[in-house]
Amino acid sequence: MMIIRPLVETDANALLDLAHKAGVGFTSLPADPDRIVSKIAASLSAFSGQVDLNSEQSYVFGLEDTQTSQVVGICGIESTIGLSSPWYSYRIGTLVHSSRELSVHNTFPTLYLSNDQTACAEVCTLFLDPDYRHSKNGNLLSKSRFLFLAEFPERFESKIIAEMRGVSDANGQSPFWDGLGAHFFDMPFADADRLTGLGKKEFIAELMPRHPLYINLLPQSVRDVIGEVHPSTQPARKMLEDEGFRYQGYVDIFDAGPTLETQVQDIRAVRDSRHYTVTVEDNVPAGETPYLVSNTSLISYRCTITYINTPESGPLCISTELAKALQITAGEPVRAVPLFVPRL
CATH class of the missing domain: 2.40.40.20 (Barwin-like endoglucanases)
Incomplete structure (x- = not known):
């Protein structure tokens, strides 16, 4: 039988193995032993602590194969985000250039660096061992969090988001990063991804441009992946959309993966x-x-x-x-x- 349960200290090695299988681009599960131990400790503290939406509490669950007692998947929920360190995303907006005298009216899609999703809850850290991607295990891993949200709504903000992994190739190269982020950070995508996974996000504010970026001035390879998900993430996106999550024009600043959002009470599995x-x-x-x-x-x-x-x-x-x-x-x-x- 497959069972979802909170993580415990003895799951550290299994999580490290999952992190290596997840590869580059899976920011919330870095292949770093110390970071994984800290992640488990933070989760244990959240489960045993009092309700406090003025601090970030991280609830992390493992999918256990009871026949082997091995954790083969991981998923999590953040009670709130962006309090201890800024939460960044790009918001796709519109700028209008017009001239009545010349009878010209043009609209341009733009990327704005945003903190709009500060103080939202987040479903996160979803990864399933490839050998177990069958028998509805992915559905169990993802949707089990919604019953937890339904049972303990007081522990989470009322609005909830889900960041989807953006497009990258087999070597972990991101077209969006190569065409945009690399010009400002002067480091490989994998290094930026690793630093974010380790909680070192200060460099984002220090180096990211604060003015709107015109999307039509970016290379076609960059424009093509804005708001698109990694092929392995497509089933997860559909699953969340079936439950009521929607894309509202926010994307990840590194790989341009879409962020989906909804109200907790509007999630189908919570509501029903x-x-x-x-x-x-x-x-x-x-x-x-x-x-x-x-x-x-x-x-x-x-x-x-x-x-x-x-x-x-x-x-x-x-x-x-x-x-x-x-x-x-x-x-x-x-x-x-x-x-x-x-x-x-």
């Missing part, structure tokens, strides 16, 4: 999830519809996919195996929602 009190039996007939099911614990959060028949009223009957995986007993509540958007 329900609590059920459970009964437990050894043998329970499988249902026809896959559901996300989680317990309601903070520190011991567990979430998985199962096929169940939810009742219109009354308790939800689950198997002994599922109850054990979710660490619950009869009479306790679970939260559940269909894994996919129901077809009309």
Whole structure:
């Protein structure tokens, strides 16, 4: 069985292995042992701490294969962003040049360096081992966070974003970086990406141009990738859009990957999830519809996919195996929602 749970200290080696597999461009999971240990410690502190939206709290989850006890995927939620250090993105805007005398009216798309998404929550750090990209594991890894958001909304800002990985080639080269960022930073994309992953973001403010950049003056190779995602990220983007996230014209300053956003309460899995009190039996007939099911614990959060028949009223009957995986007993509540958007 595949189970989502909070990270623990002993997951460090598994995360380092995932970081190496993720490669360049995956800023939130750098292949740095010390950074990974710090990431786990920060997550443990968030789960055990009090609600505080005046500080950034990072909740990070692992996808565990219970047959091997190995963490094969990672995902996270930031309670709020841009407080301890500035949060930068490019906003795609418009400048108008017009002359009534010459009867000329031209509009030009531009890139503005922006801090507009400061104090938003963020879903982040989504990566699944390539060997496990099957059997709805990606859906579980991504959408499990939404049941956590539904259960503990007071721990997160009401608006939430998701940065999508931008276009880069097999060697980690970013067309957007090569055509724009490299002119201001004088360093390879991988080095800038590594520094950002290590939390060293001061150089962005020091070196980035503050004036609008005209997109039509950039090389075609740069224009082509603005707002586009890495091929391996396309399924993640569609999944988020199915849940209600939308692209609103913000892109990453390094690779121009799109940022999607929505209100937490408008996420389909948050809005439609329900609590059920459970009964437990050894043998329970499988249902026809896959559901996300989680317990309601903070520190011991567990979430998985199962096929169940939810009742219109009354308790939800689950198997002994599922109850054990979710660490619950009869009479306790679970939260559940269909894994996919129901077809009309």
